[in-house]
Amino acid sequence: MNKILIALISVALVTGCTGKQTPKDTHDHEAHEACQSHDDHDHAAEGHNHEAEGHDHERENLDHQHEGKAGHPAGEIVFTKEQAAETDFALHKVEPTTFYEVIPASGQILAAQGDEATVVATVSGVVSFSSKKLSEGASVSRGENLFYISSKNIAEGDYTARTRAAFAQAKAAYERAEELVKDKIISQSEYEQAKLNYQNAKTAQEAVANKTTAKGTGVGAPIGGFIKNIAVSEGQFVEVGQLLATISQNRRLKLKAEVSQRYHGALPTISSANFKTSYDDKTYSLKDLGGRLVSVGKASDGASAYIPVTFEFDNKGGIVSGSFVEVFLISSPKPNTLTVPVTALIEEQGNYSVFVQIDEDGYRKQEVKLGASDGKNIQILAGLEPGDNVVSRGAYRVKMASFSGAIPHGHQH
Structure with missing residues (x-):
């Protein structure tokens, strides 16, 4: 009988702890205490697991804070x-340091006075280039042939031949006038006119005499430097005196800044300038280029709302004449900046x-x-x-x- 009672208590104990319904008479104080003891043990174990989980979070956060190179704090x-x-x-x-008030402006790089020369046609005819490499930016020497002009097969005839014939005729007329004026057969004014015609024909003849080749009359560079622009195309007909090209020595350049009228009062304080090119995004300082202020306009020209300010400087390389630039005009000093x-x-x-x-x-x-x-x-x-x-x-x-x-x-x- 005792063995049967013990077995029933054990079953009730297990069933009650698992939450299943048991007969009322199987519940007693011992079972309740056993279940409570079992519950407490499970909660303790669960609490232990939460502690371990919290410990893992702290370790993970610590690892995150120290990620990267050792010795460097987070955010560095x-x-x-x-x-x-x-x-x-x-x-x-x-x-x-001492900084300077800055007046913003737009501007253009121009050739300085005396640093450019034009090449013009010495005869009329069809122009051809002396070399296939002749182009804007090419380096040329003084006296170097740049173009040839041929007047063959045109309605007016060969200019060189006509010039030679005109010279011979003017020379003969001048020599005859010298004899006639001695005998007072012609007037002094007629003699002077014959002399003038001879001198003009001689000048024209000398201009082409030593420059005529099978390609035509050569036209040379009046100065050494760089070809700034070519005004004609190969095969084009040109007249005497027509512009063929412009040559720049490119040693001195001008910076012409256009300043808004709102800065008129600050113009007397301008001493120098920096400028930034668009083609190489480089900023140049006139102080480093031997620059100097040339002139400051007193007012606009009426057609523009801007006042011109002009500088001159050495071209120490890479600055393109004719290019447009962003200008920073240097004005009054500002210490402790x-x-x-x-x-x-x-x-x-x-x-x-x-x-x-x-x-x-x-x-x-x-x-x-x-x-x-x-x-x-x-x-x-x-x-x-x-x-x-x-x-x-x-x-x-x-x-x-x-x-x-x-x-x-x-x-x-």
Whole structure:
């Protein structure tokens, strides 16, 4: 009987703990205590698992914080010395300096006075080029034949032959007049006219006498330099005196800036200028090119709303005469100004930033507020402090390095 009672209690205990319905008379105090003991054990185990899970989350967060190169805090952009050595990289230390008020303008590069010469046709006829390589920008020497002009097979006849015949006729008439005037058979004025005709014919003959070839009469360069432009095409008929080409020595150039009338009051303060070309996106300083201010217009010419300001400078290479440029006129000094090179700026949707060095291989992105620019440097109104080291060359490489370190992390339960 005792064995049967013990068996029934055991069944009730198991059934009650699993939540199944049991007869009422099978529940007793011992069963309740056993179930409670079993429940407590399960909750303790579950609590232990939550603790372990919480511990794993903390470890994961810690791992995320320390991802990347050791020794660099989260948010720092790592750009090593080895990476910097592989590109055009430089730093600029921000210090108060003297900046200058800048007047923006548009302008054009022109040849300086005396540095250009024109090539004109010495005879009438059909023009041909002396070389297939003859083109704008080509280098030429003084006296070098650039064109040949042939007057054969045209209605007016061979110009060279006609010039030679005219000279012979004028010479004969002049020699005869010399004899007649001695005997007072002709007047002094008739003699002077014959003499003038002879001199003109002689000049025309000498102009072609030593330059006539099988190709025609050669036309040479009056100065050495570069061909600025060619005004005719091969096979074109030209008249005596017609423009064939322009040659520039290209040693001195002019910068003509067109300044808005709103800056009229500041014109007397202008001392120099920088200009930026469109074909190579390079900024030049007249200070570095031996430039000088030539003239400042007193007013516009009436047809334009702009006032001309002209500079002259040495062409030390690469500057194209006739090109249009962006001009930064240098005006009054502004001491104790913070500036950075324009190459330090990174533009993103109208906002500008620079990269500031915070340790040997670490940088942070810093947004800045900008002031005036002289084409090479730009005023910083806010965002930087004296002593900051800013990336002045290679900023976009640092920007790319910031992208390579921004790897998102997710976690799923």
